[in-house]
Amino acid sequence: MNSFEFNKIAGAFLMSLLIITVIGHIGNFIIPKPVVQHEDAGHEVNAAPAAAAVPEAPPKPIAELLKTASAEEGAKVFKTKCTSCHNSEKGGANKVGPNLWNIVGDTKGDPHLNFNFSDAMKAKGGTWTYDDLSAFLLNPKGFIPGTRMTFVGLKKDEERANVIAFLRAQSDSPKPLP
Numbered sequence: 001m002n003s004f005e006f007n008k009i010a011g012a013f014l015m016s017l018l019i020i021t022v023i024g025h026i027g028n029f030i031i032p033k034p035v036v037q038h039e040d041a042g043h044e045v046n047a048a049p050a051a052a053a054v055p056e057a058p059p060k061p062i063a064e065l066l067k068t069a070s071a072e073e074g075a076k077v078f079k080t081k082c083t084s085c086h087n088s089e090k091g092g093a094n095k096v097g098p099n100l101w102n103i104v105g106d107t108k109g110d111p112h113l114n115f116n117f118s119d120a121m122k123a124k125g126g127t128w129t130y131d132d133l134s135a136f137l138l139n140p141k142g143f144i145p146g147t148r149m150t151f152v153g154l155k156k157d158e159e160r161a162n163v164i165a166f167l168r169a170q171s172d173s174p175k176p177l178p
């Protein structure tokens, strides 16, 4: 092969590299990267989306979390995430969801609230222990399939514990901590 031919081949090779690179860039431009929305976007920078592939650690026991929980912080979370559907004051009205005054230790789907609870909630039965509240608030539909509470859940242990500490305080005589 003479040097002219060699130059042609090398040139063609470089040209195709260039084209591949350009096409790659155009592709990235045309196909936007998926936007991963995190429940808490804005509060803090979340781990990279790739971390979602790692299996979630099981939640810590609520008894342990409540030792360091803050009812004041919980009030803030409640205000932003729950008040659209719930009032937590004594004698407060039911909204989309039932009034939550004195909920810790109360019967699930308590008929005294005069709220139209789902059959699933009424069938669940028992009282709202700290464990059950935590499981429900972590994943409402996971804990009570068929519940009418359409809320994604409080996935962060600390946030959930703070809200439960807040709910505990919404009572004339808060139940003892677990």
Ligand code: HEC
Binding pocket: 078, 081, 082, 083, 084, 085, 086, 096, 097, 098, 100, 103, 107, 108, 109, 110, 113, 116, 117, 118, 119, 120, 121, 133, 137, 146, 147, 148, 149, 150, 151, 154, 163
């Ligand atoms: C979109 C509206 C909505 C949001 C937001 C919501 N809830 Fe609810 N919640 C409901 C409904 C509706 C029910 C009744 C569920 C049923 O009957 O299955 C309910 C039930 C409950 C119950 C059981 C009440 C009882 O008397 O048995 C608790 C506890 C509760 N919610 C806590 C919370 C907390 C805490 C938050 C915020 C982190 C929250 N909810 C956010 C609608 C909502």
